[in-house]
Amino acid sequence: MARIIAIANQKGGVGKTTTAVNLSASLAAAEKRTLLIDMDPQANACSGLGIDKTSVILxxxxxxxxxxxxxxxICRTELEFLDVLPSNTDLTGAEIELIDTENREQQLKAALEEIRSHYEYIIIDCPPSLGLLTINSLAAADSVLVPLQCEFYAMEGLGQLTRTIRLVQQELNKNLVLEGIxxxxxxxxxNLCHQVSQEIRQHFGDKVFSVVVPRNVRLSEAPSYGKPALLYDIASRGAQAYIDLAGELVAGGNHV
Known part of the structure; x- marks a missing residue:
C-alpha cells in the first residue's frame, strides 16, 4: 500500500515542484514504484518530466x-518505475466546479483508493495556495513534506500552513502527520543561510531532514530539458541531494 506524501508550502519559489519531481525520480531510480500527482494548474511538474501539458487530454x-x-x-515517464497523474490549466476551475459537490475535500482521496495498492510511494505536488486543491491533497495524504528556502523570510507563512494541517487533522484526516521540513x-x-538553517533546526528539531538541498544550477536547468536532475546530470550536487533525500525517506529515520 502506497505511502502518500504531499509536498506543500503556500509560499511560492521555495523548491516545491523541484522537490516533488526530483524526489519522485530518485525513489523511482531506487526501483520504488512511484506516482507523482501534479495538483498545480501551472503543471510545472509535468513539464519537468517531459510531459507536454498542452497536449494532455485527460x-x-x-x-x-x-x-x-x-x-x-496516468501517464508513463522515461523512468520505468515513475508514473504521473498530469495537470493543466483546466485545473484552475476545479475549485469553483466542486463547490456544490458533497465531500468535495475528499475527491482525490476517493480517486486514489483504486490505484493505491499499485505503488509504494505517491507524491503530490500541491499548488502554492491553501485552497481546495491543497486541502484535497492533505486529506488524501499520510504526511506532509514542507520545503523551506534558506532565506530571511523562510518561516513566513509556515504558521498558516501549520494551522491548515491542524484543521485537516481535526476535520478530514486525523492520521495526517508532518513528514519533515x-x-x-x-x-x-x-552566513544568513547557515543562520536560518540553525534557527529552523532549533525550532523543529528532528522534524528537519538531515539532507540539505544546495542552490544548484543543474537543478534549475533540468526542467527546461524535461528531465529530473538525475537524468540531466546525476553527478550534480542537486541530483545527489535528492537521491540522498529519497534514501532518508525510505530509511524512515525520525520522519515516519
Missing part, C-alpha cells in the same frame, strides 16, 4: 470531477 481535473478514473489518466536553495557561502 488530467487530474477530470479525476476530481468524477469524469475519469485515476487509472485512465526540507531546507532548500542552501548556499554554504552565505
Amino acid at each position: 488530467t487530474v481535473y477530470s479525476v476530481l470531477l468524477g469524469e475519469s478514473t485515476a487509472a485512465d489518466v 526540507l531546507l532548500t536553495m542552501f548556499d554554504g557561502r552565505n
Whole structure:
C-alpha cells in the first residue's frame, strides 16, 4: 500500500515542484514504484518530466470531477518505475466546479483508493495556495513534506500552513502527520543561510531532514530539458541531494 506524501508550502519559489519531481525520480531510480500527482494548474511538474501539458487530454481535473478514473489518466515517464497523474490549466476551475459537490475535500482521496495498492510511494505536488486543491491533497495524504528556502523570510507563512494541517487533522484526516521540513536553495557561502538553517533546526528539531538541498544550477536547468536532475546530470550536487533525500525517506529515520 502506497505511502502518500504531499509536498506543500503556500509560499511560492521555495523548491516545491523541484522537490516533488526530483524526489519522485530518485525513489523511482531506487526501483520504488512511484506516482507523482501534479495538483498545480501551472503543471510545472509535468513539464519537468517531459510531459507536454498542452497536449494532455485527460488530467487530474477530470479525476476530481468524477469524469475519469485515476487509472485512465496516468501517464508513463522515461523512468520505468515513475508514473504521473498530469495537470493543466483546466485545473484552475476545479475549485469553483466542486463547490456544490458533497465531500468535495475528499475527491482525490476517493480517486486514489483504486490505484493505491499499485505503488509504494505517491507524491503530490500541491499548488502554492491553501485552497481546495491543497486541502484535497492533505486529506488524501499520510504526511506532509514542507520545503523551506534558506532565506530571511523562510518561516513566513509556515504558521498558516501549520494551522491548515491542524484543521485537516481535526476535520478530514486525523492520521495526517508532518513528514519533515526540507531546507532548500542552501548556499554554504552565505552566513544568513547557515543562520536560518540553525534557527529552523532549533525550532523543529528532528522534524528537519538531515539532507540539505544546495542552490544548484543543474537543478534549475533540468526542467527546461524535461528531465529530473538525475537524468540531466546525476553527478550534480542537486541530483545527489535528492537521491540522498529519497534514501532518508525510505530509511524512515525520525520522519515516519
